[in-house]
Amino acid sequence: MSAVRTEDRGSVRILTLDRPERRNALNLEDRLELLEALRAADREARAIVLTGAGAVFCAGGDITSMSQDRSVAAHRLQVVGSIVEQLHGGERPIVAAVEGGAYGLGLALAVGSDLLVAGRSATFSTSFAQVGLAPDTGLAYSLPFRVGRGRTRELLLTARMVSADEAERIGMVDMLADDGAVLEAAVSSAQRLAELSAPMVAGVRRILHMSDQSLQGVLAAEAETQVDLLAGPEFAEGRDAFLERRKPNFNRV
Template sequence: MSAVVVEDRGPVRVLTIDRPARRNALDLDDRLELLDALKTADREARAIVLTGAGTVFCAGGDIRSMSQDPEVARQRLEVVNAVVRQMVTGERPIVAAVEGGAFGLGLALASACDVVVAGRSATFSTSFAKIGLAPDTGLSYTLPLRVGRGRTRELLLTARTFDATEAERIGVVETLVDDGAALEAAAAAATALAELSAPMVAGVRHLLAQPDQSLEGLLAAEADTQVELLGGPQFAEGRAAFLERRRPDFLNS
């Protein structure tokens, strides 16, 4: 049975982690399948929604499948590294729809998304410290970008569980909705993103993910990105729409 269910909603591709019997915890095969689904969606869709089947978004890594063999452990980590690298540096925006909970690797997946929509009863935890592990799946990179380094340090070391209200307040979640409504709200947000200029969206994502985040590094990257966008058909459509006082049609230009 597939670990990731794929559904297209117009220009939006919904990827559902489908391991509800183990709260969508991911073993190595599941991670490989998720990586492939993300790469394919990045080529074939305009925006992506990531969610989980059942009552939990993702409980993290499948602890039963974890190995103390260094070679096996390294292989598992290389795959989740590839997953978060794809999510952060890919072309397409990703919206997370979180119901129930996002723990450990699950929180890392949500944190790597551009927008997180969560049900009001959702809960979150970095959780790695509870079993004597440090964070992985890029959480030490994505979480500080959302909540700052001080709050990240506290959350990683204590691994305490926090609710959706706090998650929204500190920046883990952008939008709270009634329980059961996260997927539809995330799909609506993804549809709005899909209607934007795709090169612009990719450009913004690349600026925020590029290794050199110094002032000079970003000024240079902004200039390169802007010159490329100014010469493209999407800007031509945007400018024409502005002058003609109409809504731009980026999907068909």
């Protein structure tokens, strides 16, 4: 049985982690499947929703499959590294829909998305420290973008449980929805993103995730991206729509 279930709703692809019997904890094979599903969605859809089947979005890595063999561990981390690179470096925006909770690797997947929608009773934890591990799956990179370095340090070291209300207050979560309605709220957000100019979305994502975040680096990236966009058909459509007082249709160009 597949670990990742796919569904298309128009130009939005929903990727559902489908191991509810183990709270969607991911072993190596599951991670490889998720990586391929993300890559395919980036090619074939205009926006992506990542969610989990059952009561929990993702409980993290499957501890029962973890090995103390260094070569095996290194391979597992190489795979999750590729997943994170796809999350941040892909062309398409990603919305995470979190019901129940996101812990460890699951939290990293959620906060590594562009937007994070969570249920009002959802909970979050970095959780790695609880089993004597440091963070992986890019959590030490993604989480500071949302909550700042000081808060990230506290959450990584304590691995305490964070409620949905606190998660929204500190910026970990972008939007709360009623329990049971999170997926629909996330799909609605993804559909709005899918209507935007695809090159613009990709350009913004590249600027935000590039390694050089100095003022000079950002200014150079903004200038390069903006020159390309100004010369493209999406800006022409956006300009015409503005002058004609209508909604732009970026999907037609």
